[in-house]
Amino acid sequence: xxxxxxxxxxxxxxxxxxxxxxxxxxxxxxxxxxxxxxxxxxxxxxxxxxxxxxxxxxxxxxxxxxxxxxxxxxxxxxxxxxxxxxxxxxxxxxxxxxxxxxxxxxxxxxxxxxxxxxxxxxxxxxxxxxxxxxxxxxxxxxxxxxxxxxxxxxxxxxxxxxxxxxxxxxxxxxxxxxxxxxxxxxxxxxxxxxxxxxxxxxxxxxxxxxxxxxxxxxxxxxxxxxxxxxxxxxxxxxxxxxxxxxxxxxxxxxxxxxxxxxxxxxxxxxxxxxxxxxxxxxxxxxxxxxxxxxxxxxxxxxxxxxxxxxxxxxxxxxxxxxxxxxxxxxxxxxxxxxxxxxxxxxxxxxxxxxxxxxxxxxxxxxxxxxxxxxxxxxxxxxxxxxxxxxxxxxxxxxxxxxxxxxxxxxxxxxxxxxxxxxxxxxxxxxxxxxxxxxxxxxxxxxxxxxxxxxxxxxxxxxxxxxxxxxxxxxxxxxxxxxxxxx
Amino acid sequence: xxxxxxxxxxxxxxxxxxxxxxxxxxxxxxxxxxxxxxxxxxxxxxxxxxxxxxxxxxxxxxxxxxxxxxxxxxxxxxxxxxxxxxxxxxxxxxxxxxxxxxxxxxxxxxxxxxxxxxxxxxxxxxxxxxxxxxxxxxxxxxxxxxxxxxxxxxxxxxxxxxxxxxxxxxxxxxxxxxxxxxxxxxxxxxxxxxxxxxxxxxxxxxxxxxxxxxxxxxxxxxxxxxxxxxxxxxxxxxxxxxxxxxxxxxxxxxxx
Ligand SMILES: Nc1ncnc2c1ncn2[C@@H]1O[C@H](COP(=O)(O)OP(=O)(O)OP(=O)(O)O)[C@@H](O)[C@H]1O
Ligand SMILES: [Mg+2]
Numbered sequence: 001x002x003x004x005x006x007x008x009x010x011x012x013x014x015x016x017x018x019x020x021x022x023x024x025x026x027x028x029x030x031x032x033x034x035x036x037x038x039x040x041x042x043x044x045x046x047x048x049x050x051x052x053x054x055x056x057x058x059x060x061x062x063x064x065x066x067x068x069x070x071x072x073x074x075x076x077x078x079x080x081x082x083x084x085x086x087x088x089x090x091x092x093x094x095x096x097x098x099x100x101x102x103x104x105x106x107x108x109x110x111x112x113x114x115x116x117x118x119x120x121x122x123x124x125x126x127x128x129x130x131x132x133x134x135x136x137x138x139x140x141x142x143x144x145x146x147x148x149x150x151x152x153x154x155x156x157x158x159x160x161x162x163x164x165x166x167x168x169x170x171x172x173x174x175x176x177x178x179x180x181x182x183x184x185x186x187x188x189x190x191x192x193x194x195x196x197x198x199x200x201x202x203x204x205x206x207x208x209x210x211x212x213x214x215x216x217x218x219x220x221x222x223x224x225x226x227x228x229x230x231x232x233x234x235x236x237x238x239x240x241x242x243x244x245x246x247x248x249x250x251x252x253x254x255x256x257x258x259x260x261x262x263x264x265x266x267x268x269x270x271x272x273x274x275x276x277x278x279x280x281x282x283x284x285x286x287x288x289x290x291x292x293x294x295x296x297x298x299x300x301x302x303x304x305x306x307x308x309x310x311x312x313x314x315x316x317x318x319x320x321x322x323x324x325x326x327x328x329x330x331x332x333x334x335x336x337x338x339x340x341x342x343x344x345x346x347x348x349x350x351x352x353x354x355x356x357x358x359x360x361x362x363x364x365x366x367x368x369x370x371x372x373x374x375x376x377x378x379x380x381x382x383x384x385x386x387x388x389x390x391x392x393x394x395x396x397x398x399x400x401x402x403x404x405x406x407x408x409x410x411x412x413x414x415x416x417x418x419x420x421x422x423x424x425x426x427x428x429x430x431x432x433x434x435x436x437x438x439x440x441x442x443x444x445x446x447x448x449x450x451x452x453x454x455x456x457x458x459x460x461x462x463x464x465x466x467x468x469x470x471x472x473x474x475x476x477x478x479x480x481x482x483x484x485x486x
Numbered sequence: 487x488x489x490x491x492x493x494x495x496x497x498x499x500x501x502x503x504x505x506x507x508x509x510x511x512x513x514x515x516x517x518x519x520x521x522x523x524x525x526x527x528x529x530x531x532x533x534x535x536x537x538x539x540x541x542x543x544x545x546x547x548x549x550x551x552x553x554x555x556x557x558x559x560x561x562x563x564x565x566x567x568x569x570x571x572x573x574x575x576x577x578x579x580x581x582x583x584x585x586x587x588x589x590x591x592x593x594x595x596x597x598x599x600x601x602x603x604x605x606x607x608x609x610x611x612x613x614x615x616x617x618x619x620x621x622x623x624x625x626x627x628x629x630x631x632x633x634x635x636x637x638x639x640x641x642x643x644x645x646x647x648x649x650x651x652x653x654x655x656x657x658x659x660x661x662x663x664x665x666x667x668x669x670x671x672x673x674x675x676x677x678x679x680x681x682x683x684x685x686x687x688x689x690x691x692x693x694x695x696x697x698x699x700x701x702x703x704x705x706x707x708x709x710x711x712x713x714x715x716x717x718x719x720x721x722x723x724x725x726x727x728x729x730x731x732x733x734x735x736x737x738x739x740x741x742x
Binding site for chain 1: 541542543544545564565566568569570574575577580581583584585586590591594595598599602634635651655
């Protein structure tokens with residue numbers, strides 16, 4: 001760490017040290033339920049969140065269903081067994097009390113990464129989960145932000161708050177896209193989710209700013225079972241950014257989130273993710289198991305949902321942001337960059353379910369494998385009998401760096417309507433010696449050259465990201481592929 | 487050749503192998519500042535091998551001999567360091583790098599060289615202005631700025647792009663490997679004009695070519711004929727004209 005950073009870290013420590021006299025252990029005891037999962041734990045979570053009865057019942061139904069489900073196994077992922085009874089399902093793991101108390105307590109490797117990214121110090125502290133709210137004045141920023149949204153009628157708050165302030169919307173839409181019976185991890189999430197984001201954009205409103213988890217994180221510490229619900233009413237427009245600013249460094253291994261999007265007639269939702277969770281070390285030890293269910297439903301005619309994701313982190317990523325294209329003429333898009341290095345594994349892709357007539361979907365997937373990483377694209381395009389004139393275009397490109405890694409592509413296509421068209425293009429390439437030498441011969445350093453070539457490969461996805469995010473994504477890519485040259 | 491001129495490149499008894507096969511076999515070449523040398527020779531005689539070795543391509547093994555650039559051992563330098571020191575290779579087959587903006591690569595190249603000299607990065611606005619000036623010389627329109635490096639460029643456009651890069655980087659020594667091949671008559675003149683723009687008493691150029699028609703526009707000081715991995719004959723511009731008339735067999739026969 002540079003000198004000024006060290007200095008600030010000391011100051012920070014000094015400022016914070018006064019407020020933790022009660023100690024670490026006591027606080028943990030009061031905020032954490034013992035490991036294990038049963039009805040009592042679910043009731044306790046629901047009670048702690050002061051939830052209405054319908055939600056408690058919904059959680060209990062999910063738990064009951066989950067118990068009847070076998071744990072999934074995937075051909076292309078190697079997963080150490082997870083003991084679900086050893087996990088504590090309610091705690092405040094990232095609360096001010098039991099997070100690292102200063103930068104000095106944070107893994108130096110993690111800090112070095114942030115430093116490389118050029119993340120400012122206070123941001124680094126926040127990213128690492130240091131309780132800095134007391135020190136940095138983010139409150140006023142958040143307040144201005146909330147006022148502007150409120151003026152436009154947009155609701156943007158923690159899920160647990162929305163349960164109290166907008167119970168009818170929750171009751172109407174929760175589980176309407178991802179039912180609690182959906183899959184093993186989504187069902188588990190339904191039973192035990194602790195928090196997440198809630199967004200409602202009213203009819204005809206164009207959300208006046210990008211909604212970013214940056215602001216949310218300041219107000220809230222989310223757990224490993226996040227639940228996000230975004231509803232765009234008729235003729236509304238919203239762009240939501242998730243990730244990067246919240247690469248939670250979780251002590252627990254499992255992360256099972258659910259994201260549901262609902263777009264009503266003529267509404268547009270853009271959901272961008274830059275995921276950079278702890279991928280484990282170079283030997284493949286540690287890291288997050290990222291099992292996420294993300295699905296959007298284009299419920300109204302001419303509605304539009306666009307997923308963009310840049311996945312560089314996690315030891316194992318398993319996610320398929322999907323679109324259910326129900327409304328006539330609705331549009332679903334999926335733009336993805338997934339990188340794996342060292343011993344990371346990713347199994348990601350999308351599902352485009354065409355129900356309505358003249359629905360359209362586009363899938364652009366860029367997989368980059370380095371080290372011993374294994375990268376799988378798994379995509380389903382389904383044209384139901386009602387999907388007259390529906391169209392899909394899929395492009396799946398893989399880039400390999402070195403000989404130890406792997407790329408796998410599994411495109412599934414089901415067409416039940418003869419007027420529907422499905423197009424698929426795929427390629428696998430290596431960063432060629434000649435491309436690399438061309439850059440070197442222009443004076444560009446090898447590492448920069450690789451980053452340049454990889455960014456070029458990802459360009460059609462990066463251009464879908466909001467500007468600031470695109471820059472961050474490129475930096476992340478560079479960090480995650482470090483040492484992959486050669 | 488006047489002895490007062492600075493020697494930029496000195497190649498002595500260079501021997502090079504590719505995958506165990508000897509391609510260059512005791513090659514000598516001395517290029518002084520201000521000079522243009524043409525290297526001609528039959529297909530497969532080792533012209534591109536020489537060009538690539540000078541630029542530091544990792545696929546070639548130097549088994550004997552020495553190469554100095556401005557008196558320093560060039561072979562010790564990494565390819566990127568050679569470029570920053572002022573050696574430029576115009577590729578016979580420029581590769582495509584999809585998605586990487588042409589102008590982005592140019593800027594990265596210029597900044598890498600500046601950084602090596604302890605200079606600040608170029609101002610983006612000034613840089614763009616400068617590149618546009620040079621694009622005018624090469625008759626390339628603005629769309630080439632934002633297109634991927636050589637991505638979907640025609641053969642001739644790729645070659646013009648090489649010269650554009652050369653103009654922007656202003657190398658002390660430019661080695662142009664068949665930059666004239668595949669060019670139509672107008673493009674040939676444009677490329678020649680580009681090369682002539684950079685001609686100066688401080689710089690030198692090594693032109694690898696098969697055709698006299700380039701040398702009509704860029705008149706060389708010295709012409710070499712490379713046969714089976716060594717310089718079989720050197721002369722002035724008249725040598726190129728003689729080769730055009732008599733073919734390589736004549737030199738090759740003498741060299742054997
Ligand atoms: N990577 C390589 N692997 C095997 N052989 C090679 C390789 N590179 C060059 N060679 C061989 O070395 C010899 C010289 O090739 P080089 O490309 O230098 O010829 P050149 O004089 O440039 O020919 P041209 O006029 O056709 O461009 C050829 O026989 C070629 O096949
Ligand atoms: Mg050649």
